[in-house]
Amino acid sequence: MKIASWNVNSLNVRLPHLEQWLREAQPDVVGIQETKLADEKFPDAVLAGLGYRSVFSGQKTYNGVAILARERALDDVQMGIPGFEDEQKRAIAATVDGVRIVNLYVVNGQDVGTDKYAYKLRWLDAVHDWLAVELAAHPRLVVLGDFNIAPDDRDVHDPAVWNDTHILTSTAERDALRRLQALGLHDAFRLHHDQAGIFSWWDYRQAAFRRDLGLRIDLTLVSDALRGQAVEAGIDREPRTWERPSDHSPAWVRLEG
DNA sequence: ATGGTTGACAATCAA
Numbered sequence: 268m269k270i271a272s273w274n275v276n277s278l279n280v281r282l283p284h285l286e287q288w289l290r291e292a293q294p295d296v297v298g299i300q301e302t303k304l305a306d307e308k309f310p311d312a313v314l315a316g317l318g319y320r321s322v323f324s325g326q327k328t329y330n331g332v333a334i335l336a337r338e339r340a341l342d343d344v345q346m347g348i349p350g351f352e353d354e355q356k357r358a359i360a361a362t363v364d365g366v367r368i369v370n371l372y373v374v375n376g377q378d379v380g381t382d383k384y385a386y387k388l389r390w391l392d393a394v395h396d397w398l399a400v401e402l403a404a405h406p407r408l409v410v411l412g413d414f415n416i417a418p419d420d421r422d423v424h425d426p427a428v429w430n431d432t433h434i435l436t437s438t439a440e441r442d443a444l445r446r447l448q449a450l451g452l453h454d455a456f457r458l459h460h461d462q463a464g465i466f467s468w469w470d471y472r473q474a475a476f477r478r479d480l481g482l483r484i485d486l487t488l489v490s491d492a493l494r495g496q497a498v499e500a501g502i503d504r505e506p507r508t509w510e511r512p513s514d515h516s517p518a519w520v521r522l523e524g
Numbered sequence: 525a526t527g528g529t530t531g532a533c534a535a536t537c538a539a
Contacts, residue, residue, distance in 0.1 A: 276531070276539085277532075279531090279532090280530095301539090328533075328537090328538090329532085329537090329539095375539055377538080377539085470528085470529080470539090471530050472527085472529045473528055473529085475528095475529095514539080
């Protein structure tokens with residue numbers, strides 16, 4: 268089962284990109300972030316025509332998450348973080364073929380020390396407690412999404428700039444990610460690749476993609492119970508080369524069996 | 525260079 272995460276930065280604009288990538292990559296499950304669509308505008312009929320069922324939690328203009336599953340049911344759908352009041356639609360979970368999928372659009376945080384940064388850390392704290400509950404109920408768990416955190420210096424093009432006081436790489440953010448991983452969640456990409464300089468996001472500004480000035484902030488985490496089944500993981504750069512692309516590329520993991 | 529580009533939505537906000 269191939270499981271992927273993609274921040275599309277407006278599903279309205281990127282539906283043709285998603286369609287092309289679904290045809291080419293043939294994922295079985297996809298977590299989408301930044302749909303930027305109210306639920307009544309979600310293109311579930313179009314996706315059904317491509318063989319994908321969908322569940323979604325969206326809002327106008329900002330945020331919005333969805334999970335797609337090819338020819339499989341999406342059961343026990345959870346929208347939002349239980350017990351955490353949040354206007355922003357950033358979390359959705361569902362069970363597919365006995366694998367629990369949690370799809371996160373982690374708060375960006377703007378800059379270290381801002382209100383949005385404090386919200387990011389609060390939000391990650393709530394996610395930690397939620398994932399502990401999810402793991403207890405569903406040992407076969409995949410947590411994926413736009414984490415808006417680069418795990419370590421291999422995941423940034425310039426560690427001198429992207430340092431312990433910079434957003435997406437600050438100490439508190441990386442500590443929060445490590446705390447999630449300490450629940451028993453493993454970065455699938457790092458189970459198979461140790462090289463530096465493989466990225467999933469490139470800023471639209473300064474020709475960052477052409478210069479390969481990126482970060483790896485889109486992750487697929489697999490639980491202890493799935494670790495041995497995560498036989499392959501990667502990031503698809505191609506969609507970032509297409510006309511009018513998202514600033515993110517899809518990250519994926521393949522579970523054997 | 526407190527810049528730069530994209531998306532949603534119509535003057536800014538968010539990333």
